[in-house]
Amino acid sequence: MRTLLLGIDSGTQSTKVLVVDARDGKVVASAAQGHDLLPNLPPGAKEQHPHTWRGAATGAIRRALRQAKAVAAEVKAIGVSGQQHGFVPLDKAGEVIRLPEGRYRVESRSAAGNAAAVTDVDVKAGRVSTVGMTIKAGLARLSFVGSPEAQVMWNVEDQRGTRIALSNGLTANLLLIPGTYTARAVVGPELLTATFRIAAGETRDILLGN
Secondary structure (H helix, E strand, O other), X not given: OOOEXXXXXXXXXXXXXXXXXXOOOOEEEEEEEEOOOOOOOOOOOOOOOHHHHHHHHHHHHHHHHHHHOOOHHHEEEEEEEOOOOOOOOEOOOOOEOOOOOEEEEEEEEOOOEOOEEEEEEEEOOOOOOOOOOOOOOEEEEEXXXXXXXXXXXXXXXXXXXXXXXXXXXXXXXXXXXXXXXXXXXXXXXXXXXXXXXXXXXXXXXXXXEO
């Protein structure tokens, strides 16, 4: 049985798929399917329904695998690249959420850390509203240097003692607003501590070990 890799590129005009043999890096098959625009939009407006992207991905993948004469078990990894900086909210039925005209508050918050940005946007009927947001934060990369079998619990607090994150594992990545923080790693009965500062745009490696 072969070891195949699947590469999927969902672009603005089409979805393209490559099937690659992992042993020699050769392209075994390729396929693409275009994205249609929504009809009857106002002048200058160009929109696509997310169903189009999903359908194009499904169709291109099936054609590429059929061309490669491959079975699903041969695909060992899938890599995906998509339209950069795109966010399309959907409801439970998978339909695009369209907001009535008005002013709305948009919040962007890091899933791991305390970085956030908030802005207001005016939505006009029949027009696409673009929202630009900048999160001023740095990346803290926490790593335990010791036994790879260790059970590590991380606790990160800001200088006021407010807990920012609590996670388990040998590593943890946090997006933090500029400031001073204390990282604690609990490894069995041992407590390891490091205090560090981080600036906007900075990447800091915090290593703790025994």
